[in-house]
Amino acid sequence: xxxxxxxxxxxxxxxxxxxxISEPEVAVIIPCYNEELNIEKVVRDFQAxxxxxxxxxxxxxxxxxxxxxxxxxxxxxxxxxxxxxxxxIRRMFADVDADVYVMVDGDDTYDATSAPIMVEKLISEQLDxxxxxxxxxEKLAYRSGHRFGNRMLTGFAxxxxxxxFNDMLSGYRVFSKRFVKSFxxxxxxxxxxxxxxxxxxxxxxxxxxxDTKYGARAENSESKLRTYRDGFRILKMILTLFKTERxxxxxxxxxxxxxxxxxxxFIPVLVTYIRTGLVPRLPTATLSMGLMxxxxxxxxIGIILDxxxxxxxxxKKLSYLSVPHFSVRKxx
Numbered sequence: 001x002x003x004x005x006x007x008x009x010x011x012x013x014x015x016x017x018x019x020x021i022s023e024p025e026v027a028v029i030i031p032c033y034n035e036e037l038n039i040e041k042v043v044r045d046f047q048a049x050x051x052x053x054x055x056x057x058x059x060x061x062x063x064x065x066x067x068x069x070x071x072x073x074x075x076x077x078x079x080x081x082x083x084x085x086x087x088x089i090r091r092m093f094a095d096v097d098a099d100v101y102v103m104v105d106g107d108d109t110y111d112a113t114s115a116p117i118m119v120e121k122l123i124s125e126q127l128d129x130x131x132x133x134x135x136x137x138e139k140l141a142y143r144s145g146h147r148f149g150n151r152m153l154t155g156f157a158x159x160x161x162x163x164x165f166n167d168m169l170s171g172y173r174v175f176s177k178r179f180v181k182s183f184x185x186x187x188x189x190x191x192x193x194x195x196x197x198x199x200x201x202x203x204x205x206x207x208x209x210x211d212t213k214y215g216a217r218a219e220n221s222e223s224k225l226r227t228y229r230d231g232f233r234i235l236k237m238i239l240t241l242f243k244t245e246r247x248x249x250x251x252x253x254x255x256x257x258x259x260x261x262x263x264x265x266f267i268p269v270l271v272t273y274i275r276t277g278l279v280p281r282l283p284t285a286t287l288s289m290g291l292m293x294x295x296x297x298x299x300x301i302g303i304i305l306d307x308x309x310x311x312x313x314x315x316k317k318l319s320y321l322s323v324p325h326f327s328v329r330k331x332x
Contacts, residue, residue: 024099024326026053026119031088032106033060036069042104043073045112050119056096057106058088066106086187086195093180099326101180105171110134114212118174121208126325128179128205129196131165132172134214153235157194160242161201166209169193178323179205182316191237198241202313203320247309251302255295262291 028046032039043055057070061081071077078095080088092103100119104110110132118130154168171193179200187195200207243250266288273279 024123026050026100026102027096027098028053028055028102028104028115029092029096030055030057030070030075030104030106031060031085031092032057032062032066032070033083033085034062034064034066035106035108036062036064036066038108039066039070039075039106040073042106042108042112043070043075045108046102046104046115047074049112049115050102053102054096054098056092058092060085060088082188084188086185086189086192089187089192089196090185093183093185097177099177101175101177103171103173103175109215110172111213111215114172114210115174118210118212121210122174122176123326125208126206127208128176128325129200129207130174131167131170131207131209132174132212133165133167133209134170134172135211136214153194153238156235157197157201157238160238160246161198163201165197165207168197172212176325178320178325181323182320184316187237194237195241198238198245202245203317205320245309245313247305248302251298251305255298255302258291258295258298262288262295265291 028050030039030042030046035042039057043057046053046055055075056078057067057075058078058080059067059070060083061079067077067079078091080091089103093101100122102115102119104112104115114132118132121127122130150167150169154165157168173196182203183196183199185192185195265284269279269281269285269288272281279285
């Protein structure tokens with residue numbers, strides 16, 4: 001499938017050079033676990049929407065016929081025995097080599113016809129990630145609890161990192177090669193989407209969103225997402241990322257809390273001392289000093305870790321930039 005990009009020179013750049021852009025290699029990567037009812041349709045739909053793409057199904061040690069059906073449908077099947085979506089994504093990103101990666105869940109809830117639009121947007125605008133924002137056409141497609149949790153977590157991430165996406169937990173995304181090969185995947189479960197989002201926000205990558213239809217799962221097909229358990233894990237991931245990516249703010253808040261407690265406890269002791277010249281509540285004064293010491297220690301931890309984080313972020317940025325975007329122009 002061809003995705004044309006304009007190569008006309010503009011007046012503000014060197015018109016003495018001609019450039020060509022090679023057509024990108026597209027890979028559709030599908031993480032799966034017990035999706036024998038849906039996987040054939042997912043593979044067929046993406047074969048129709050992206051006929052030149054390679055279709056990979058990574059089976060997460062299913063105990064049904066998911067892998068067998070995917071293979072019969074024409075997909076390239078790989079097995080991942082460590083349970084958890086994060087483990088599957090880590091393997092997919094490591095093992096598949098392409099210019100553009102279309103990642104989609106194998107539950108047949110996402111619209112395959114949106115894939116060419118998302119791929120073309122990634123190419124034409126030279127982006128590193130395009131997120132498919134779920135627009136549910138059926139009430140049962142997107143449960144109210146999941147929708148509320150998504151909004152809450154998205155808003156929390158936006159508060160911490162300054163900006164976010166409308167659908168931070170979407171499982172339908174298109175990536176550039178330099179995103180995939182620079183992504184240090186640590187998550188093991190469904191919190192991996194949060195980790196992916198934060199990676200893009202931290203490195204200030206060019207990203208975009210595209211609305212896409214979101215349907216209900218097939219009858220007798222059960223969702224693997226558990227609202228409260230996985231919601232808690234995602235919230236824990238956000239807090240962990242807040243600590244690692246914004247250590248000065250994280251430990252600074254802790255330092256401020258202890259400092260305020262210290263001052264609040266010390267004020268009555270100080271008032272008594274001013275009036276009488278005595279410190280009758282010595283244990284209270286000692287506790288106040290201890291709390292202030294904890295506040296100072298947390299402040300210095302934040303300062304030190306902030307310097308370490310800046311250095312680590314620079315290394316991640318260099319790793320990201322070391323992989324050229326597939327649409328980089330080549331001199332003829």
